[in-house]
Amino acid sequence: MSVFEPAMMGKLSVKNRIVRSATYEGLCDRNGMPTPGYGTMYRALAAGDCGTIITGFAYITRQGRAIQPLQAGIDSDDTIDAYKRVTDDVHSYGCRIIMQIAHTGRQTRSSRTGLPVVGVSRGASRYFREQPRVLSKEEIGVIAEQFVDAAARAQRAGFDGVQLHAAHGYLLHQFLLPSINRRRDEYGVDPSTGMAVRFLEEIIDGIRRQCSKTFALLVKLSGAVEGVPFSPLRFGGLISFLDSKKIDGIEISYGTMGNALNIFRGTSIPLDDILDHDPVYRLNHRPARFLWKLFAAPVLAARVKRFHPMYNLSYAEMAKKRYTSMPVISVGGFRSSDELHRVIESGKVDFISMCRPFIAEPDIAGKMMHRTTYRSYCINCNRCAVTTGSDLPTVCRRR
Numbered sequence: 001m002s003v004f005e006p007a008m009m010g011k012l013s014v015k016n017r018i019v020r021s022a023t024y025e026g027l028c029d030r031n032g033m034p035t036p037g038y039g040t041m042y043r044a045l046a047a048g049d050c051g052t053i054i055t056g057f058a059y060i061t062r063q064g065r066a067i068q069p070l071q072a073g074i075d076s077d078d079t080i081d082a083y084k085r086v087t088d089d090v091h092s093y094g095c096r097i098i099m100q101i102a103h104t105g106r107q108t109r110s111s112r113t114g115l116p117v118v119g120v121s122r123g124a125s126r127y128f129r130e131q132p133r134v135l136s137k138e139e140i141g142v143i144a145e146q147f148v149d150a151a152a153r154a155q156r157a158g159f160d161g162v163q164l165h166a167a168h169g170y171l172l173h174q175f176l177l178p179s180i181n182r183r184r185d186e187y188g189v190d191p192s193t194g195m196a197v198r199f200l201e202e203i204i205d206g207i208r209r210q211c212s213k214t215f216a217l218l219v220k221l222s223g224a225v226e227g228v229p230f231s232p233l234r235f236g237g238l239i240s241f242l243d244s245k246k247i248d249g250i251e252i253s254y255g256t257m258g259n260a261l262n263i264f265r266g267t268s269i270p271l272d273d274i275l276d277h278d279p280v281y282r283l284n285h286r287p288a289r290f291l292w293k294l295f296a297a298p299v300l301a302a303r304v305k306r307f308h309p310m311y312n313l314s315y316a317e318m319a320k321k322r323y324t325s326m327p328v329i330s331v332g333g334f335r336s337s338d339e340l341h342r343v344i345e346s347g348k349v350d351f352i353s354m355c356r357p358f359i360a361e362p363d364i365a366g367k368m369m370h371r372t373t374y375r376s377y378c379i380n381c382n383r384c385a386v387t388t389g390s391d392l393p394t395v396c397r398r399r
């Protein structure tokens with residue numbers, strides 16, 4: 001396999017094996033409608049030789065909105081025309097574009113959505129700290145339909161497919177995690193398999209029924225979560241389940257938003273940006289900031305895993321080697337063309353996905369194509385990540 005040759009991602013033909021991983025844009029208005037800046041950003045990625053773009057997470061219903069105020073929405077037909085202009089433009093560069101669709105479940109705040117926070121079971125997220133109301137079976141059925149409707153809208157808007165966000169502790173992931181899902185009904189963990197895939201399966205089957213055969217369906221998973229012992233049996237079972245569903249691509253990430261800095265690892269923690277912009281930690285009072293840095297920051301720092309290159313590769317490699325013949329995408333810590341070549345040419349995974357390098361340089365795919373020793377400008381300072389809770393668009397804030 002070669003990085004810069006055309007390939008198949010499930011049923012999609014793509015021009016290379018580089019994927020822009022889902023990245024919150026901060027370029028929609030408060031009703032989730034893409035602004036012109038959203039299109040400009042995606043045009044730059046497509047013009048920069050990226051093979052496949054996965055959009056930032058788009059909410060499928062207002063109750064499932066994230067705390068990021070300028071998140072994209074795909075909950076209404078009114079958005080279709082605006083997205084269609086973007087997908088047409090991206091396609092004119094021979095680039096594929098997939099929309100990531102999501103429901104936040106307990107990982108949001110009612111002050112942001114204007115609605116009660118809901119979840120699979122009781123228990124608040126460590127970061128969001130709001131006790132969710134437990135979803136009834138009827139409500140779960142409605143959300144599954146909202147996912148299907150959102151996928152159908154994405155298809156009408158010209159997207160090549162959707163990616164279900166079943167990673168990072170959002171609603172689909174909440175169902176999959178036995179540490180969160182303590183339901184006793186059919187949406188709970190099946191004692192015979194140790195898995196709880198019914199909700200995911202209903203959505204996958206619904207999308208297959210509703211959308212065309214050429215419309216791709218990807219799933220993003222967290223390979224592991226801190227504090228939850230890694231179970232190869234459960235991980236393998238989940239990948240084998242997706243394999244049986246003939247998913248077009250499985251992207252493997254890490255963690256939950258309860259400990260977001262372990263999803264996108266860094267070399268240090270941007271404390272001032274957190275205190276300036278984070279909706280939960282924001283503090284203006286100078287003495288309080290000083291005390292927070294003195295007492296709270298070390299507690300936060302102790303929980304943070306350090307960045308190392310390609311930090312999620314082992315899970316993706318395991319999935320490909322043992323459990324599936326479907327395309328496997330690895331995300332997390334790819335920074336140089338040398339890493340891409342080594343990993344793809346050795347057949348460890350099928351696609352490489354990057355987020356922060358594309359924020360820093362939208363044309364990084366082309367640079368990596370032309371220079372086999374190219375290294376990303378990104379230094380993993382995570383200033384781009386911790387400002388997403390504010391009204392700012394996602395840009396590289398490296399100083």
Ligand SMILES: Cc1cc2nc3c(=O)[nH]c(=O)nc-3n(C[C@H](O)[C@H](O)[C@H](O)COP(=O)(O)O)c2cc1C
Nearest residue numbers: 021022023024056057264332333354355356384385
């Ligand atoms: C600013 C920012 C926004 C992100 N938005 C999303 C998102 O909308 N959906 C998602 O699944 N992951 C999101 N992520 C996580 C990335 O897709 C990716 O999994 C993670 O950053 C690791 O990849 P990297 O080392 O190439 O940055 C985001 C990360 C950052 C830094």
